Amino acid sequence: xxxxxxxxxxxxxxxxxxALLITVTFYWIEARREVIILCDNxxxxxxxxxxxxxxxxxxxxxxxxxxxANGSTIEAYSPLHFGIMQCSVEFNKQDIVVFSxxx
Numbered sequence: 421x422x423x424x425x426x427x428x429x430x431x432x433x434x435x436x437x438x439a440l441l442i443t444v445t446f447y448w449i450e451a452r453r454e455v456i457i458l459c460d461n462x463x464x465x466x467x468x469x470x471x472x473x474x475x476x477x478x479x480x481x482x483x484x485x486x487x488x489a490n491g492s493t494i495e496a497y498s499p500l501h502f503g504i505m506q507c508s509v510e511f512n513k514q515d516i517v518v519f520s521x522x523x
Contacts, residue, residue: 451480451498459507468515
């Protein structure tokens, strides 16, 4: 009886671990897709305002703006990727996209 109870608990823990792994994998893939799809939208000539509006719609991304002498840069990344995969968008002084790249 005691061994059967232990077996049931082990089965429940294993099922929960598998469900957690599936969930994390799903969100990891979705975060990757968000970075790639959004970054593809940021072509030269797009306004910074448009880029910011699109980034605000992302569920799994964080983004920061850095100002430099000749414009600014936005780095968008997902915490699920630990910052390894990110979209960099460079703007000129008129806040227009010069280029964007997934790194």
